[in-house]
Amino acid sequence: MAKATKKQALGRGLSALLKDPDNDIQSVSDKNADKVIGNVVELDINSIEVNPFQPRSNFNDETLEELASSIRELGIIQPITVRKLDFNKFQLVSGERRFRASKLVGLETIPAYIRIANDQESLEMALVENIQRQDLDPIEIALSYQRLTDEIQITQEKLSERVGKKRSTITNYMRLLKLDPIIQTGMRDGFVSMGHGRALVNIDKKKDQIAIYEKIVAEGLSVRETEQLVKAFKNNRGESSINKTTTKKELPSYISKNIDSITKNLAVKVDITSSPNGKGKIVIPFHSKEEFQRLKKILTGG
Template structure:
């Protein structure tokens, strides 16, 4: 623990400098700015707010608990990065997992790099730094690329230079956003890989995408097997595809509308069979014990 305490003591003098109203640093040109910017500063956790531009939306509670346990033993190994908003007011640029874990331990301070940036620079910094992380899922990366295009007005060529990735790599990620949202969720939850997702892009109709997605999960198809299946599917005669569509089109409107709502809620394509007398059956698939328990919680939540 002595090692951790020593690490937590870094930057206390600089922290006091930042708290002094007479030394309120607002730009890189201000007096004493060179002593703070680029150095590790010990900041009060209460002075830091989360970043509204954070690309990451999924935070595993289990991994946060593991990180908190590590911080308790060893301290913060890698400082977070913040931008200064005003006197004793900062905003996270990167390091939200470390920030959350530290808050859960009721720590008072956290080591941080302080940067001066406007909103657009902060957004770009947050997006680019998060894209470089190794633990982002493919959809989080794709959404970050899309935000750089939409909100920073970067071209794919400019993004390639910023993040150090080939333009073709960026394009492959962006194409994943054309997939049905249920499939995107499956990729985020680890049910399928990016390779599966790239293969599914070749299917234009999202209903067909979902059918093949369920087949991948049910039969545990590899990426190569999925590519072969999709190749065969695309070469299938238009007559057979029309027959499948007709079966769905014959369903009552309330069933077709309900199928979409059920599928979005449970995160799977729900199979519905309707007889001529109006009676029917709903089938909810699951693909692992974890998936079954997730669906069980959803059903129990509705029954309470």
């Protein structure tokens, strides 16, 4: 306990160095820079702005609340990383979820590693650090790779060394950006996986990609079934292979026995798909705002 208190007090002591306008640290060669740069410093949370280079664009409210609850109980376990912009002004390099959750909790200060970096270095640090995270979706990762190659002018070979990934892995991610935006959104929302996307990217025309994507979602096709469908499409060179009726999977009895009652209760024809592992989807169509509101009332009770 005493050790943790000493570390926190040290961080606060270092923060005082950053609030001296007569000795403002702007470069690694400035006085006291060696005491601050690379160390954990307690920063006023309102002195930090979000990073415009942040590759993540989706922040799940539920998981953010869970993180906030953890911070409320245990505090910040892993400091964020910031770069110094100006006197008592910083910008996030990594750790935006921790930063957002800390604000939700109402923290006034937050532990941070301080870096001195220009815009290009900040972009590279933010993208490379975020690519290493496990919770980015495939499109966020692909966009990060794209920005690194475009804005920093780094080759895929150099990029593979920098992020510790095979060049083929980077290429596979970046190819996903050739998909129609509707499919990219579907991948980000979890309707299809990266495996589905890698199969669909072999279709040149966006309208054909969309046609196959809609069939995947409607019928709950697996990655393997999607690969076979794409292969058939390319061999037949037309839409006929997409529109061919596939063998209808037999639904488990606990589903088939209840489809009629669900349809009757909702007053719309629902479509249910099920996979061998027990997972499935219930698709409930609506054709107007009024019908959506009616269905919402039935499903939520209000």
